[in-house]
Amino acid sequence: MRFINPDFSIPVNYFVQLEATDDELSALMHYLGFLVTEHVYDKVTRDGRFAPSSVWKWWASGTFVGFSGNRVVLKSGHRFMDSYEPIGYLATQSSHHSFLGYIKTCYAKIRQVRGAGSLAHHIAAFTARYPNFRQAKQHELLLEKHGFVYLRMLELYNLTETGKDVSSVVEVGGGACVNAAVMIGAFGCKYTIVDLPETISVGFSFLKTIFPELRIALPNIIHEHIAGGGDFGSLLEEYDVVFMLPYQSDLIGDSAMDMAFNVSSFQEMNIKVVNEYLSLLHRVLKPGGSLVLENLKISREIKGNSFENYRLDGFTEMKMCKPAYANFVIKKLSQLEHFFYQGVKG
C-alpha cells in the first residue's frame, strides 16, 4: 500500500449511507471481490468494443464503496435525496491544495446549490409540462429517495409507447436504476442492465431500497453460472434483475428482449462504442421490439458524438420529439438539447 494524493477536482462527490441486510452486504462483498480476482477493471477498460470514454474512466475512479458494520457508504456522482456533499476538500498538507483553489470550489458549490432549485420547483415544472401524466407505481417513494432523477425517468415513462406486454427489458448505462425501478413497478418485467463495474454497486443498492425482495444477479453470479454450464436464459429465469459488465453482454441471446433503453449515457461514450451498443441492442431485441433513447443531440464531453452519427440501421422511427422536462433541467447550458427517440426493430 502507499498513500496517493486524491484528485480534488473530480466532480463525483456525493456520499450516501445505507443500512443493509447480511445478504445484501454479502452480495456486494462477493461482487467487489470478483472485480479484483477477475481483473475486471482491466478487462472493461481494454475492451475493444465497449470501453468507457476517458471522461468516464475519470468519473468512475472517484466512485467508492465502503463498509462499516451493517452500513454501506457510497461515494459517487449520484445525488440521492439523502446524499451529502463536502462543500470543498481542504487537504491537511497545504502543498496538496491551494487555499485559493479551495475558496473557488466553495464559491462554485454555493452557486451550484442555489441554482439546483428545490424538488418542489422541479415537480411544478414537470406538472406544467405534463398536467395529465401517468405516475410510476412507486411514485411517492421514488420522489422521496431520488426525486430529481425520477422526474426525468417519469418523463421518459410518459413519452414511451409501451404495449401491454413488456416482459423483458435491457438497459445500457442504467446508473442508479431509476428507469429500471419504474419499468419493474409498471410491468413486473425481467430487467437486464449493462453498466460499468463502479456504477453497478450504486444501481444494486438503490434498487434494493425500492424493492427489497428483488432477486438480483450481479456479474460474479453470471460468471459462476456460465462456468457451471448455464446460459443467460436460465439465469434470467432464476433472477428478476441481472447486472452485466459490458464484456459479458454478448451472453444475451438473439431476439430475447421486448424493449431496450439508453438514457443520458450514449452521450458520454465514444461514437464507435455507441454504434457497437446499437448493433448489440438490435441483435437482442425481438422483431417489433422497441429501442428508446434519450440523450443530448450533441454530446457535451465527447467530440464526434451526436445523434446524427448514431447508426440506427434496422430500426424504423416510431417517435422522435424534444423531452420538455429534460430540456428544462439543462436550460442554463446554452447549445445543449436532448432528443427522445423510439424506434422499432423491423
Ligand SMILES: C[S@@+](CC[C@H](N)C(=O)[O-])C[C@H]1O[C@@H](n2cnc3c(N)ncnc32)[C@H](O)[C@@H]1O
Ligand atoms: C450519466 S449516467 C446516466 C445514468 C442513468 N441512465 C440516468 O439517466 O440517470 C451514465 C451511465 O452510463 C454508464 N456508462 C458509461 N460508459 C459506459 C460504457 N462504456 N458501457 C456501459 N455503461 C457505461 C455509466 O456507468 C452510467 O451508469
